[in-house]
Every structure is written in C-alpha cells, then in structure tokens.
Amino acid sequence: MLKLFDMGNEKNPKERIEELRQQIERYNYYYYTKNESLISDIEFDKLLKELEGLEHDHPEYKVENSPTTNVGASSLKESKFKKVIHKKPMLSLNNSYNIGDVIAFAERVEKNLDGTHRDLEYVLELKLDGASISVQYEGGELVRAVTRGDGIEGEDVTENILAIKSIPNYLKENISIEVRGEIVLPLSRFQELNQRRLEDGEEIFANPRNAASGTLRQLDAEVVKERELDAYFYYLVDSENYGMKTHKESLEYLSKIGIKTTGIAEVISSMSVMEERIAYWEKAKEELDYETDGLVLKLNNISLWEEVGYTTKSPRWAIAYKFPAKQVTTKLNGITWQVGRTGKVTPVAELEEVELSGSKVKRASLHNMDEVIRKDIRIGDRVFIEKAAEIIPQVVSSVKEVRDGSEKIVEAPTHCPVCNSLLEKEEGLVDLKCVNPACPAIIQGSIEYFVSRDGMNISGFGSRIVERMLELGYIKDITDIYTLSKYSEEMKQLDKMGEKSVEKLLASIEKSKERPYSKTLYALGIPFVGKFLGNVLAKRSGDIDKLSSMTKEELLDIDGVGEKVAESVYGFFRDEKSMEIVKKLKEYGINFSQEKKKNSSGEGLFSGKTFLFTGKLEKFKREEIKELIEALGGTNMSSVSKKLDYLIVGADAGSKLKKAQELETVKILTEDEFIEMTK
The missing domain is CATH 1.10.150.20 (5' to 3' exonuclease, C-terminal subdomain)
Incomplete structure (x- = not known):
C-alpha cells in the first residue's frame, strides 16, 4: 500500500503531528462536507492511528480539537441547514481489518470488566456505508432529524427525512425516543439513477454512499423523494430507559414500533463462530441491495456498556470489522483517447497493473476531459481506482501529496485519434465528439x-x-x-x-x-x-x-x-x-414487435406481476429468465419488498429468501414451479 507521507527523520514529532492533523482534517472536510472521498478508508485509518500514536507519546503537542478526538466533519460553517447540538454525542467506531483485531477487542472488553464476566455475548450487525442520521420522535411523531456532523453538532434535515418513505412519520406506539441509523441509496436504485444520468448526458454518481450523503443535504426535498433513499436503524438511544436489557432486544423493539432495521443481528458467544460469520458475510453481502463495507460487533448486555466505557471518540464496547478494500492505488502511466459508437471521445487511464476486487486492472475510465481537470489528474500521478457499481474500473482521484514535479498536465486532443477529423464539443455538454459518420x-x-x-x-x-x-x-x-x-x-x-x-x-x-x-x-x-x-x-x-x-x-x-x-x-x-x-x-426477419404469451383474458400471462430470483439457477441464465418474464408481461424487481409477487429460488439462496419468508406476502417458487407457470 502506498505511503502518503515521508516517514524519515526530517520532521520532528511536533511537525509530523501538525502535518497529519491538516491532512486528516482536509480528508474529513471533503468526505463530510463535499461528499467526496480523497483517500481510501484503510489509508485514512492508518493516518489516524499514526496520529493517535504520536499524540500518546507526545501529549504536550495534542490540541483540544484534534481529529483523534472529534468525530466526522471538523466544521459546519458552509452548511445551509440549521445547526443542532446532539442530546448525546454521535460517536464513531474503531475500525479493524483482520480477525486478530476483533479477538484483541474482545480481550480488552473482558479486561475492562476485571475478568468478572465470562462467556460474554456479542451482537453481529452489518455496517452500512451511507450517511449517519439521528431521528427524534415525541409522542410517537417524528419531530426532528439531524446528521452526524462533527459528532457534537449536526445539521437539521428533517424536511428531507420526511421525504424518505421507509422512515415512519408516526410510530406504532405513543412514545418519545431517539433512534440512530444510516441513510442509504439502494444499489438497484443507484444503478438506475446512473443509467438515467448516462442516458441524459449527466455525470454519474461515484458511489452509493456519496450519492446518499449528497442527496440528504439537498435543499429541495423533492429531489430526495425522487431519488428514493432508504434507511436502516441500529441504535436506540438510552435503551435501558425503555426496559431493554440487551442490544438484541432493543433492535427487536425498534422493529415492533415500526422502525426499519436490517433484520440481521446475530448473537455470537465465541470468536470461532465470529470467524465463520465474517467469512459468510464477506460473500453473502453481494446478495444485499445496499452497500455494506463491513460488520459491527457490539456487547449484547447493555448494563455493561457504561462499565466498559468510552473514549472521547468511540465506545469501547463495540468495534467495526471492515471488509477488504474495493479501492486501490497505482500509477497513471499515460492516457489514450477512445472513440465510442456515438463519436464520444473518452480519456482512458493506462495504469501499472494492479489487482482490484479479484481481477487484474491495467486500464480505467476517466469519463471526460472536464472530469480530468476537476480532479486535477496528471500523467505520472499516483491515483485511486475503484470499480463503479462493481463493474467498470474508474479513476477516483490523484494523491497530490506525493507529486515530485515530474507529472504532466493532460492536454485534450483537437482531432479524432482514429480518423483525424476535427473534434467538436456541443454547447452545454462536457464530451468531445467525432462527428464523422464514416469514422x-x-x-x-x-x-x-x-x-x-x-x-x-x-x-x-x-x-x-x-x-x-x-x-x-x-x-x-x-x-x-x-x-x-x-x-x-x-x-x-x-x-x-x-x-x-x-x-x-x-x-x-x-x-x-x-x-x-x-x-x-x-x-x-x-x-x-x-x-x-x-x-x-x-x-x-x-x-x-x-x-x-x-x-x-x-x-x-x-x-x-x-x-x-x-x-x-x-x-x-x-x-x-x-x-x-x-x-x-x-x-432479414429481426423481431420488431412486442408479442406476449396471453392468458384467457387476452392480457400478458404475467401482466401486473413482479418477479425476482435469488441463488444459483440451474435451468436459466440470469438474462434469459429476465427476458422471459418481460416477454410474458411481467416486471423484474431488484429487491424484496411488499411490491414483489414472486421470488424464484435457486441453490444457496441467501438473505433475499429470508426477507421474503418474513414478509409472507411473497410467493416463493422453485425453477420447476416457475416453468410450470409459463405453460
């Protein structure tokens, strides 16, 4: 992994601490205020841990507003929303990247309890990658919603939260509570929005998290409603005041009163089981319709939380395990210009080969010249790449901190690299185009x-x-x-x-x-x-x-x-x-009509019906079954919801099957039963 800073002896501890603070605050500012990630999570955590270590060894240089103490955004000055002080700070979680860190966490918990509690239980939950939110209800009615902000003070986004269908305006019980959770953009919706934006010639969203966070801070609530954000809650503030003894019990209570949770809260009593569940969820997360970047482990017994305690930034009774990174760094060796079927001329990054999400990558998209300029990407830069929607490698950003002056500014071509025709740029659009139809x-x-x-x-x-x-x-x-x-x-x-x-x-x-x-x-x-x-x-x-x-x-x-x-x-x-x-x-006989198999009433056989499939199908390829459903008048869904009529189940079906069973309104079919329906 790339070292972003010189770790030599040129800087004394005081200088290094100040440098790290400035860098981390800049990354926090972009992440929380601009909704843009300039560094991968794992590298950010490395910088933060280095700063924590230096401040521990040299406490005389630690300042009150250090990023090791504050949570989230360091400043809300640019916000156009009303600022609100949280009744109880919204802390962050310590991150871990291997099972050894999780085991060490469990050992620390037991040590903090002086070894008086054996056979401790933990609750394993999914760590959603979205925008944190705190929602307050009074007498069962939603009265306020506040973003995390810096953990102490957040932004009042109540009007936007009211536009999210999955967050109830009224609870099933007439109570006053505060719940915390994550606002997400479902992956299916993220893909639909990006497809529409591509078709409309607009810039696509980089990832679901940035899209969710940016949408939540829109000044027009209609935009929030149109983008169809979702929400899942994972914490009832002061749950012991409501008679809760365990965290698992508090999550079940949230569901009972109408608050949406992921429904995944596994009670774990041994680290061997923990390892098994981590291995399971690293694969099973692909079945989910929301982005999850890891798992959260919390001590189940609520009465022990205060005894285990807190740091200024995080609870000591919980930890986050992060899945392997989907974002990596490599060197940008050059740029080639690719001409597409519409004449659009796209810059393509030629990279030092690197492994990303299980495949080797040598080329990545830069989208357009305006994007290259906006991100200040230069030939010779060290760059971050990721897979957009897990498919197309793209350059996210450059690491400007390691530039040595040899990098070259990218110059846009004036002529088509294939046919040498003069390129044009339509008014209001960002793309260069070859307009020669014979290209x-x-x-x-x-x-x-x-x-x-x-x-x-x-x-x-x-x-x-x-x-x-x-x-x-x-x-x-x-x-x-x-x-x-x-x-x-x-x-x-x-x-x-x-x-x-x-x-x-x-x-x-x-x-x-x-x-x-x-x-x-x-x-x-x-x-x-x-x-x-x-x-x-x-x-x-x-x-x-x-x-x-x-x-x-x-x-x-x-x-x-x-x-x-x-x-x-x-x-x-x-x-x-x-x-x-x-x-x-x-x-030549190409099909240009919408012919559907009809039922006795003359309508499409599956007219008005919605379908989804999960698991490994043996008798169909994914595209084949989708096409058959559409040909018979049905609609393909991307996730399990009350709108779903049929779930077709193959081998090793995961969380979609479980959710469909819980809903009870969804009819579950085997492949053979589905085939019988088409006859």
Missing part, C-alpha cells in the same frame, strides 16, 4: 454494441472478430451481419476461426432474430435509449412502426421519457440512413 471507430463501436449480450446477444462476435470482418469488407454496418453466411467458407479458413466456431457464430446470428423487441430497440443504439428505456418504449409502442410514427408530444407522454430522449427517438426515425437500416433488418 472506423464509430462504425466498429455501433456493431459491437449491436451484437452485445444486452443487445442481440450474438455469442462469438467479440471486438477482434468485428474488427476482422470490417477489415476484410465482409460487413460495413449492422445489417451486413445477417448476410455473413455467404462468406462462411472464407471465414473457416481464417486464423483462430475454424469450422465449429464459424457454425456457432452463424447459428447465434440466426437465433438473434428472435430477440425481444425491447432488446432490438436497445441494440439500434438510439442515443439515450438504454436497457430501461428500451423496455419502456417497447411496452408502450407495441411495435416499431407505431414507435416510428409517434410525435414528440406522444413520446413525452410516456413515463420516463424526457425532452432529450423524445428528441433523440423522434430524430432517429426521421433520419434516412437509420430508417434504411431498420427496413433492412425487418427484411
């Missing part, structure tokens, strides 16, 4: 997009094959894919092709003619029409003839279609070349 990169990109799994799903047609077919002149645009069979003998003679691979490719091309209408709409590459809108437009129009004849006003009447999308769809179907492509594809 080889644009043509190749449109074909790769067309044959992709989310489009026509033509297997065996990767980028290298597409490139070779273009070079040989076998294809010039997407329609030529359906005449490739006339070159079958020549293709069999090509290096690394062979008879079997060619036959499989041609069979896959033929099968693609049966793809659902929504997929063919997506595959056409209409600007701003992704998977979500492809499905919406297909359902509303019924077939491509109806869609192509729609006016802008009719398009705008469709839920989810805005001005940009309406303009794009309307323009596409009035472009002569686009319509020629659609005409040819029709002649």
Whole structure:
C-alpha cells in the first residue's frame, strides 16, 4: 500500500503531528462536507492511528480539537441547514481489518470488566456505508432529524427525512425516543439513477454512499423523494430507559414500533463462530441491495456498556470489522483517447497493473476531459481506482501529496485519434465528439454494441472478430451481419476461426432474430435509449412502426421519457440512413414487435406481476429468465419488498429468501414451479 507521507527523520514529532492533523482534517472536510472521498478508508485509518500514536507519546503537542478526538466533519460553517447540538454525542467506531483485531477487542472488553464476566455475548450487525442520521420522535411523531456532523453538532434535515418513505412519520406506539441509523441509496436504485444520468448526458454518481450523503443535504426535498433513499436503524438511544436489557432486544423493539432495521443481528458467544460469520458475510453481502463495507460487533448486555466505557471518540464496547478494500492505488502511466459508437471521445487511464476486487486492472475510465481537470489528474500521478457499481474500473482521484514535479498536465486532443477529423464539443455538454459518420471507430463501436449480450446477444462476435470482418469488407454496418453466411467458407479458413466456431457464430446470428423487441430497440443504439428505456418504449409502442410514427408530444407522454430522449427517438426515425437500416433488418426477419404469451383474458400471462430470483439457477441464465418474464408481461424487481409477487429460488439462496419468508406476502417458487407457470 502506498505511503502518503515521508516517514524519515526530517520532521520532528511536533511537525509530523501538525502535518497529519491538516491532512486528516482536509480528508474529513471533503468526505463530510463535499461528499467526496480523497483517500481510501484503510489509508485514512492508518493516518489516524499514526496520529493517535504520536499524540500518546507526545501529549504536550495534542490540541483540544484534534481529529483523534472529534468525530466526522471538523466544521459546519458552509452548511445551509440549521445547526443542532446532539442530546448525546454521535460517536464513531474503531475500525479493524483482520480477525486478530476483533479477538484483541474482545480481550480488552473482558479486561475492562476485571475478568468478572465470562462467556460474554456479542451482537453481529452489518455496517452500512451511507450517511449517519439521528431521528427524534415525541409522542410517537417524528419531530426532528439531524446528521452526524462533527459528532457534537449536526445539521437539521428533517424536511428531507420526511421525504424518505421507509422512515415512519408516526410510530406504532405513543412514545418519545431517539433512534440512530444510516441513510442509504439502494444499489438497484443507484444503478438506475446512473443509467438515467448516462442516458441524459449527466455525470454519474461515484458511489452509493456519496450519492446518499449528497442527496440528504439537498435543499429541495423533492429531489430526495425522487431519488428514493432508504434507511436502516441500529441504535436506540438510552435503551435501558425503555426496559431493554440487551442490544438484541432493543433492535427487536425498534422493529415492533415500526422502525426499519436490517433484520440481521446475530448473537455470537465465541470468536470461532465470529470467524465463520465474517467469512459468510464477506460473500453473502453481494446478495444485499445496499452497500455494506463491513460488520459491527457490539456487547449484547447493555448494563455493561457504561462499565466498559468510552473514549472521547468511540465506545469501547463495540468495534467495526471492515471488509477488504474495493479501492486501490497505482500509477497513471499515460492516457489514450477512445472513440465510442456515438463519436464520444473518452480519456482512458493506462495504469501499472494492479489487482482490484479479484481481477487484474491495467486500464480505467476517466469519463471526460472536464472530469480530468476537476480532479486535477496528471500523467505520472499516483491515483485511486475503484470499480463503479462493481463493474467498470474508474479513476477516483490523484494523491497530490506525493507529486515530485515530474507529472504532466493532460492536454485534450483537437482531432479524432482514429480518423483525424476535427473534434467538436456541443454547447452545454462536457464530451468531445467525432462527428464523422464514416469514422472506423464509430462504425466498429455501433456493431459491437449491436451484437452485445444486452443487445442481440450474438455469442462469438467479440471486438477482434468485428474488427476482422470490417477489415476484410465482409460487413460495413449492422445489417451486413445477417448476410455473413455467404462468406462462411472464407471465414473457416481464417486464423483462430475454424469450422465449429464459424457454425456457432452463424447459428447465434440466426437465433438473434428472435430477440425481444425491447432488446432490438436497445441494440439500434438510439442515443439515450438504454436497457430501461428500451423496455419502456417497447411496452408502450407495441411495435416499431407505431414507435416510428409517434410525435414528440406522444413520446413525452410516456413515463420516463424526457425532452432529450423524445428528441433523440423522434430524430432517429426521421433520419434516412437509420430508417434504411431498420427496413433492412425487418427484411432479414429481426423481431420488431412486442408479442406476449396471453392468458384467457387476452392480457400478458404475467401482466401486473413482479418477479425476482435469488441463488444459483440451474435451468436459466440470469438474462434469459429476465427476458422471459418481460416477454410474458411481467416486471423484474431488484429487491424484496411488499411490491414483489414472486421470488424464484435457486441453490444457496441467501438473505433475499429470508426477507421474503418474513414478509409472507411473497410467493416463493422453485425453477420447476416457475416453468410450470409459463405453460
């Protein structure tokens, strides 16, 4: 892991302490005020621990407002919200990164109790990665909600909290309490919002945590409502005053009165069981619809909390175990400019190879030139990379503290790196674009997009094959894919092709003619029409003839279609070349109508029904079952809720099955039972 600072003997302890304070306060400021992470959690914790050690060894240099004492943001001066003093400080948790630290924590707890308590019980909970909140109820009515802030003072965001559906305005009991929890943006919603933002040409959210925190501090509560934040609570303040003896009991009480919890609170009585559960949750967390970066272990017996005690910043009766980092550092060796199917020219970071979330990464997205400038990314920088939504590696930030002067400022290209055409930048947009329709990169990109799994799903047609077919002149645009069979003998003679691979490719091309209408709409590459809108437009129009004849006003009447999308769809179907492509594809037998299996009433078999699947499916691939459900008129859900009708369960089903069983309103199906329903 990168060392951010010189640990040599040049700085005396006093200078080093001051340097660390300034750095940590800067990171806290960006994290809590700007909703932006400039450093990974593990590296931040290393800096904090170093500062704690130096202050311990040199107490004469410790100041009252040290970040080792304060929690969260060091200043709320820029806030536009009313400041509120917490009735009881909102402390943070000490972090650990290995089981040894957790065992040491348990030993410290027992030591603090003078060894008088044996066989202590702990409660294991999920550590959500969102924005901390404290909510107060008086007589059962929500009266105030305050952010963590610096742990002593936070921001009054009551109006925004009232816009979050999962936080009740009234409790099931007429009581006065304060509860604390985490505001999160569900992963499914995070992906939907980012997809929509991409389609609208807007900057995507970096991660769910920043999106949740930034949304919570919006001045317009309607934005909060539209983004559909969620909340989970994990702490009843002064729970012993309500007759609670254990933390587990207090969580169950919160659920009883209508406060939402994760429902995960496992009582642990041995460290061997703890190790097993940590190993389990490192995998099982992938089934969750919210971001969790670790686990929290709390002493279950509430009466012992005061005896174990607190530091100025954290309780001694609880600890957080952090999962392995999803963010790493490496060196940015250079930048190449990539031309996409729409002509958009994107900077791509060429990196020193590094392992990230289980895969080796050498390239990462920089999004656009404005983003490079905003983040001040330079060639030669040490940079943080992470996987956006666990898929696309992206550069998060540079570590400016370690620059040595050899770094080079990135210069934007003036001409297309592929066809050398002059690049343009549309007014109000951030992207540089090649507007030459004959640009080889644009043509190749449109074909790769067309044959992709989310489009026509033509297997065996990767980028290298597409490139070779273009070079040989076998294809010039997407329609030529359906005449490739006339070159079958020549293709069999090509290096690394062979008879079997060619036959499989041609069979896959033929099968693609049966793809659902929504997929063919997506595959056409209409600007701003992704998977979500492809499905919406297909359902509303019924077939491509109806869609192509729609006016802008009719398009705008469709839920989810805005001005940009309406303009794009309307323009596409009035472009002569686009319509020629659609005409040819029709002649080749491509499906351009929304045909559904119907029930006796004439409606789609699954019309109005919602589905979700979990676990390992044996008889379907994930995309196949989604497509079948949609083809039969059903809707795919991303999480278990009261809106879900059916949960299809495969092997090793996890928390989704448990939650569905608790709801009781969800019908649980095996794969065979689902197949029987489709007959």
